Amino acid sequence: METTGRTDQERSAERRRRELLEAADRVVLRDGPGASMNAIAAEAGITKPILYRHFGDKGGLYKALAVRHTDALLDALRAALDAPSARRERVEATLDTYLAAIEANPQVYRFLMHPAEGTSQGEGAFDVGLHSAPLLRRLGEELAEVIEERVDLGPESALLSRVWGHGIVGMMHAAGDWWLGERPCSRAQLVRSLADLLWGRLAAAGDRVGGPGF
C-alpha cells in the first residue's frame, strides 16, 4: 500500500526527530544552554547539516526542546491547579509543584529561562515583549485563565486576572530562583511564606517602630 509507505516515512522522520531531541536534551543538560550544534550532532551520532534540515536553525531546535519541557511542566501544574480542594490549598499545591520541578532538575529550568540568545546578526529592531522566557508567559496566561474562570473579581475581572496571573507567576519564579541559589529554608516554608504574601499578610502586618512602615 502507498499509505503504509508514506506513513512509514513520516513515522521514521518523527522518530528520528525525537531521537535528535533526546540527544540534544542530554547535551544541553550536560553542557548548559551554550552547547554547540556540533556537540549535539556528535551526541546523536550524526553531523550538523542533519540537525539543520530537521530544525532549521539553532533557535528552532531550542524552541522544540523548550516546548517539550514546558508542556511537561504545564501538565503537572494543571493537575495541581485543578485539584478539588480549597483555594489556599490549591495555591500552595501549585507553588509546591513548580518548586519541586525546578528543584528536581535545575538544568532544565535554567535552559528554559535562557533560551533566546540569538547571534544578534539580524535586524537591530528588537521588540521588547518577545524576549523573555516563553515559559513564564505561557504559565502566566494559563494561570490567568484559571483565575478568571474560578474567582469572582467584579467588573474588571478580565484585566485583573491577567495581571495577577503574570504577577503571581513572576513572584513564584523569582522567589524560586533565589531559593534555588541560596537554599535558605525548606520548600514547605517557602511555599507557606509565599502563600502568606498572597493572602495579604503584608497589608495586615503592623509597623515596626515609629513612623509609617513600609
Place this chain on the structure above:
Amino acid sequence: METTGRTDQERSAERRRRELLEAADRVVLRDGPGASMNAIAAEAGITKPILYRHFGDKGGLYKALAVRHTDALLDALRAALDAPSARRERVEATLDTYLAAIEANPQVYRFLMHPAEGTSQGEGAFDVGLHSAPLLRRLGEELAEVIEERVDLGPESALLSRVWGHGIVGMMHAAGDWWLGERPCSRAQLVRSLADLLWGRLAAAGDRVGGPGF
C-alpha cells in the same frame, strides 16, 4: 608635584572609561544585547584591544554597563521606597517608579535582564543561582531590607522579608514585562491591580460558580 601627574593619568583613564561606556551604551541601546565588540569599538572611534585592556572581556564591559544602569534605577526606587507616606501609597509609588523606568527605555531594561550569555566555552559545571539577572537579585535584597526594618513580621521576620522581597520584585518584573509587550491598560491601572493583589484581594474574593474556587 608627582601627585598631580598621577592624578592626571588616573583621571584621564577614568574619563576614557566613561567615554567608552557611553559609546557601548549607545550601541547596546541601538543593536540590542548581542552587539559585537567591534561595533562598540567602532562607535567609540577606536579598536577592539583597547576595550579589552579596559574591561578584560565582554562580560566585564557588560557588567560595568549593568552596574551603571542598575545603580541609577536603584536610586530612583530607594527614593520611592523611603517616602514618608502610608505603606500602600509607598508600595504603589515604588511599583510606579519601576514601571515608569522600564517604560521610558525598554532597551536598557531588556539589556539588564539578559546580561549573562557567556561563550559557554568554559567549564561545563554551571551553578544555578548566579545565572539570572543580577538586577533582580539586588532589587530583591534591597526590598527585603526595607521590609524587615519597617514591617513587624513576628519571629520569622528574617526569612519572610527576604522571601517577600524577592517575590514582590519578581511579581513586579513579570507583570511589567508582560505589560510592556501587550499594553493592555494604563500604568496606573496596572499599579493598582498589583497593589490589590498584594493587599490580599485574591484571598478575599469569592468563588465564581459552584465548587471551590481557585
Place this chain on the structure above:
DNA sequence: GACTCTCGTTACCGCAAGTAACAAAGTTCT
C-alpha cells in the same frame, strides 16, 4: 640619546553557526 610606559594599531587564532556540493542508498516509473 637611550629607556620605558601608555595608547593605539594590524593581523592573527580558535571556534561556532550556517551552507553548498557531493555521495550513496532505496523507490518508483517505464
Place this chain on the structure above:
DNA sequence: AGAACTTTGTTACTTGCGGTAACGAGAGTC
C-alpha cells in the same frame, strides 16, 4: 533491468565573533 528522484548522510567551506599577540608611535625620565 535500468533511468530518474527522493531521502539520508557526508566533507569542506564561508562568515563573523571573542580574544590575543606583536608591533608602532608619542611623552615623559635618567
